[in-house]
Structure formats: C-alpha cells, structure tokens
Amino acid sequence: MENEAIKKIENQLKQKMQTVRLRFVDTLNTRIVDLDSLLVAMITTDNARNELAEIEAHAHKIHGISGSIGLSRLGALAAQLERILYENRVGSHMPDLTFVKELTNSLLDEMENVLEEQT
Amino acid sequence: MKILAVDDDEIILSLLAGTLDAFGHTDYKLAQSGEEALTLIKASETKFDCFLFDIQMPGMDGTELCRSVRCLDGYENTPIIMITAMNNKDYFDRAFLAGATDYVTKPFDITELNTRLSLAERLQNEFTRLGSAQESTASGIEGIQFEEPVRLPKVEGVLPSSVIGNYLSQMVQSNATTLQVFAIRIPELKSVFEGSSVDEFVYVIADIVEVISEIVTGYQGLTSYFGSGIFVCVCPSDDLPHEKEIEKVLKIRMNDPELVYCEDVSVTFSVLVGRPSSTSFFRQNSPFELFGMAIEAVNTDESPTLISKAFQFVKDLETRLSA
Numbered sequence: 001m002e003n004e005a006i007k008k009i010e011n012q013l014k015q016k017m018q019t020v021r022l023r024f025v026d027t028l029n030t031r032i033v034d035l036d037s038l039l040v041a042m043i044t045t046d047n048a049r050n051e052l053a054e055i056e057a058h059a060h061k062i063h064g065i066s067g068s069i070g071l072s073r074l075g076a077l078a079a080q081l082e083r084i085l086y087e088n089r090v091g092s093h094m095p096d097l098t099f100v101k102e103l104t105n106s107l108l109d110e111m112e113n114v115l116e117e118q119t
Numbered sequence: 120m121k122i123l124a125v126d127d128d129e130i131i132l133s134l135l136a137g138t139l140d141a142f143g144h145t146d147y148k149l150a151q152s153g154e155e156a157l158t159l160i161k162a163s164e165t166k167f168d169c170f171l172f173d174i175q176m177p178g179m180d181g182t183e184l185c186r187s188v189r190c191l192d193g194y195e196n197t198p199i200i201m202i203t204a205m206n207n208k209d210y211f212d213r214a215f216l217a218g219a220t221d222y223v224t225k226p227f228d229i230t231e232l233n234t235r236l237s238l239a240e241r242l243q244n245e246f247t248r249l250g251s252a253q254e255s256t257a258s259g260i261e262g263i264q265f266e267e268p269v270r271l272p273k274v275e276g277v278l279p280s281s282v283i284g285n286y287l288s289q290m291v292q293s294n295a296t297t298l299q300v301f302a303i304r305i306p307e308l309k310s311v312f313e314g315s316s317v318d319e320f321v322y323v324i325a326d327i328v329e330v331i332s333e334i335v336t337g338y339q340g341l342t343s344y345f346g347s348g349i350f351v352c353v354c355p356s357d358d359l360p361h362e363k364e365i366e367k368v369l370k371i372r373m374n375d376p377e378l379v380y381c382e383d384v385s386v387t388f389s390v391l392v393g394r395p396s397s398t399s400f401f402r403q404n405s406p407f408e409l410f411g412m413a414i415e416a417v418n419t420d421e422s423p424t425l426i427s428k429a430f431q432f433v434k435d436l437e438t439r440l441s442a
Contacts, residue, residue: 009141010262013229015136024130061128064204067226068134075226082204 021069025118028111035111042097052095056085056103056119062107068115074114077107121165121238122147125156125184126173126202131225135171135232147355153179166193169239171223174203174214182217189218189273196246196270196389198239202227208291208339208355211286215278215341220287224293238285245436246270247279265312266428267346269321274329276336279434280351283343287353287406291398297356299395300409303331303369304417307386308348309425327388330372334365347429349417351410354395362392375404393417407437 035058042051046092059082081103087096122144124135132149139147148167153176160167170188172364181201188194201214214222220242222438223235256390263269268280278286279387281380290298305327312320325433326343332342339355357433373388396409404412418426 012141013137017134017229020130020134020137023133027130060204064128064225065130065134068229069226079204086205119225 017069019036020065021071022118024065024069024071025114028115031062032111032115033109034058035104035108038103040061044103048094048097051099052085053089055100056082056089059107062111071114074107075111077103077110120144120146120168120236122169122171122236123156123167124148124149124171125150125153125176125181126171127151127176128173131173131202138229138232138430140337142236143228144236151182152176153181153187156184160188160191160194161363168243169236170197170199172199172201172219174201174205174210182213182219185214185217185219191240196243198242200235200239201339206289208290208296210337211289211293212341215282215286216276220282222289242281246279263317265309265347266425266432268344268432269317269324269346271321271325271328274325274332276332276341277328278341278343280345281345283341283351283353284406284410284436286341287398287409290353291404291406298398299354299356300398300413301352301354301362301395302345302393302410302413303352304351304366304391304393305350305373305388306391307388311386313350327373331369332366334372345410345429346432347413347425349414349429351413353406356395356397357397362394366390366392391417391419405437407433 035055038051038055038058042048042055045051059078063075063078063082066072066078081100084095084100084103122139124139124147126130126132126135129151134148136147139145140393148159148163150159153172156170156172157179171348172184176184181203185201188197188199197219199218200221200223201219202225203210203214206224211222214233216436221235221239223232268304270279276286287298287300290296307412308323308327315323328342328344328350331352335342335352335354338354340352340359342350342352345351369390369392370388373390375434393413396404396412397403398409414426414429414433419430
C-alpha cells in the first residue's frame with residue numbers, strides 16, 4: 001500500500017516535471033536571442049557593466065531551474081557563468097570578457113542542444 | 120499547513136507548485152514579488168504556517184521580505200525557507216540573520232524540498248512548545264526548566280537553538296567554509312534562575328547573549344542559547360582567538376558595573392569557554408554531534424549532571440526535529 005502511494009507521488013511528480021520542462025524549453029528560443037544580443041552589446045560597448053549584469057541574471061535563472069528538471073549540463077554551465085560574473089561584480093572587478101564570451105557561447109550551444117533534443 | 124511560495128520566475132513557481140501538489144500540500148498561494156507577497160500575507164484571513172522565499176528578486180528581495188515578515192504580528196517564529204542558487208557563507212548569514220529558519224539551494228532536489236517542509240512543521244511545533252512553557256511559567260505554572268532554552272527577544276547575531284542546527288547543516292553540506300563550534304557556560308545562571316521570575320531570567324539571558332554576540336559577530340559568528348546556562352557559538356575558523364582569551368574578555372564585559380542584570384540577585388559572573396570542535400570536509404559530523412562535543416568541552420568536575428542534562432537537551436532536540 002505504502003509502495004503504491006510512493007509510486008503515485010513519483011508518477012505525479014514525473015508528469016509535473018515534464019510539464020515544467022516543456023514550458024522551460026519553450027522559453028529557450030527567446031533566451032538564446034536575448035543572450036546573443038547581450039554578447040554583441042558587451043563586446044561593442046565601452047562599459048559593459050549593464051550587459052554583464054543582464055547576462056548574470058539570465059545565467060542565474062537558467063541555473064536555478066535546469067538541474068531540477070533533469071537538464072544538469074545546462075545547469076552546470078549556467079552556474080559556472082553566474083559564479084564568475086557574481087564574484088567579479090561583488091569584488092568590483094571587470095571580468096575577462098573573452099572568457100565570459102567563451103562561457104556564454106558554451107551555454108548557448110547547450111541551449112541549442114536541448115532544443116534539438118526536444119524536437 | 121498553509122504555505123506561501125515567492126519567486127520572480129514563474130517557471131520556478133510552477134515547479135514549486137508541482138512539488139507541493141505531489142506531496143499533498145494543497146493549501147498554498149504563489150507570489151511573484153516581495154511586494155505581492157506582503158500584500159497577500161496582510162490580506163490573508165488565516166495565518167500562513169510556512170514561507171518559501173527566493174532570495175534574488177528584483178525590487179524587494181527575499182532577505183528584505185523575510186525581515187518585513189518577522190515584524191508582522193503573529194509571524195515572529197513562522198518557518199521561512201530561503202531558496203537560492205548561491206551557496207556561500209555571506210548569503211547563508213544574511214538570510215539567517217534576517218530571520219530565515221532554513222535554506223534550500225537551487226537547483227533543488229524535489230524530495231529534499233519536501234523534507235525541508237516537514238522539518239519546518241516540526242520547527243513550528245518546537246517554537247510553540249517553547250513559547251507555551253515560557254507563558255505557563257510566567258503565569259505561575261511549572262513549565263520552563265533551567266535546562267531548556269528560553270524564547271529571547273531579537274538580538275543581532277543570535278539564532279534560536281532549533282534554527283542554528285539548520286544553519287550549521289547548510290554550511291557543512293555546501294562546504295562553504297570551515298567552522299568552529301564552541302560552548303560558553305556561565306555557572307551563576309543557575310542561581311539567577313532559582314532566585315528570579317521568568318521575565319527577569321529571560322532579561323538576564325538576553326543581556327548576556329548580547330554581550331557574547333557582540334564579540335562573536337566580530338568574528339562573523341552566530342550565537343544561540345541552549346539552556347543550562349550554556350551558549351553555543353558557530354564561527355569561521357580564521358582568526359578566532361584562543362578560548363582563554365575569549366574567556367578573559369567576556370568576564371570583563373559581563374561584569375561591567377554599568378550592566379544591571381537583575382536587582383533581586385546580585386552575582387559576579389564567571390565564564391567557561393570550551394575548546395572548539397571544527398566542521399570538516401573529511402569527517403562530516405552532524406550539527407547535533409558538534410553541539411554535543413562543544414557542550415562536553417565545558418564540563419567540569421562540579422557540573423557532570425548539568426552537562427549530561429544539556430547533552431540530553433541536544434539529543435531530544437535532534438529527535439524532535441528529525442522525528
């Protein structure tokens with residue numbers, strides 16, 4: 001009886017997570033476009049603080065949700081980008097923009113992969 | 120249990136809602152900002168029993184929201200679980216000092232979140248138990264024991280004994296930093312307890328914990344009163360002075376003639392600071408084991424019964440919070 005109850009909870013959770021995962025994947029196209037334009041702006045502007053803060057906010061959200069819905073690689077890449085940007089912001093340092101660009105591009109590649117796998 | 124979950128990301132909110140549904144928590148509300156949450160709390164006819172707050176939100180962030188909720192009537196002790204992707208000591212400290220009782224790091228494990236909710240329920244019971252004992256004793260009924268902690272007014276850098284375990288456990292799990300756990304015993308508190316009313320005793324403890332906390336927060340540490348005249352402190356290991364040094368400073372400050380603790384009982388306080396126990400990546404003791412080790416270190420020949428009662432309190436607390 002107890003096993004049945006656990007199974008029921010597990011099935012319910014699986015269904016809910018699948019719904020949340022699909023909703024999240026649906027947002028990826030918009031997030032990719034946003035991150036792409038932020039990358040371009042970051043490279044072309046003299047003071048990229050605003051762009052870096054926005055990239056950090058995107059990474060924060062992706063990190064926050066991905067791991068809980070089974071997208072652990074995406075979550076790990078977002079976490080790495082978020083941590084670098086956070087540490088530099090708190091320490092009032094300007095991060096190495098080439099490195100930020102590389103990390104953001106890896107994150108974008110993984111977002112594309114997730115989209116492809118889903119379709 | 121009536122729950123309010125707050126996160127600016129609606130996908131996280133759906134995830135929280137899905138988790139709550141699956142585990143049978145049907146009485147919950149969702150809010151997308153700190154401001155919206157406060158409006159909901161104030162307008163609610165029945166009280167919320169538990170909160171889940173995201174820390175990083177635009178506008179009023181989770182820490183600020185936590186502080187505001189603590190100022191609302193009837194929400195002084197309601198469990199607040201903070202949710203964030205950041206797991207460094209600064210974040211933990213700020214959240215717990217603002218009044219949070221627990222912490223979950225994103226991405227969260229669904230079953231862990233449910234465990235934390237069950238813990239929140241037990242924590243709420245513990246607060247109620249402590250509050251009722253204190254109120255009964257204040258009205259002349261035997262309730263509060265010297266071996267039990269008391270519910271203190273808000274003092275900066277001080278956490279309830281039932282919450283400091285959550286803080287320590289989060290710090291150990293995240294390997295945020297190495298911490299030292301040590302106990303401070305004031306033997307004379309026994310005679311203060313016997314010779315004063317509950318209100319006076321609480322007042323004396325609040326004054327003493329303030330003196331201790333002033334020193335401990337200087338080393339980015341937190342303090343808690345565990346009953347039996349014993350205070351437990353959790354500090355990062357860097358720069359913490361030797362226990363004899365802390366003892367010396369505390370003794371001077373506690374016996375400052377300008378501090379009048381209790382007019383009915385005149386005492387000169389002595390101070391015992393125990394050898395610290397450290398959290399370690401390689402040997403992960405549970406918070407309650409670390410508290411027990413810290414309390415054991417302030418054992419003296421005259422105090423074995425008292426120490427064994429303090430030890431028993433830690434064991435009982437662990438049982439009550441993990442039942």
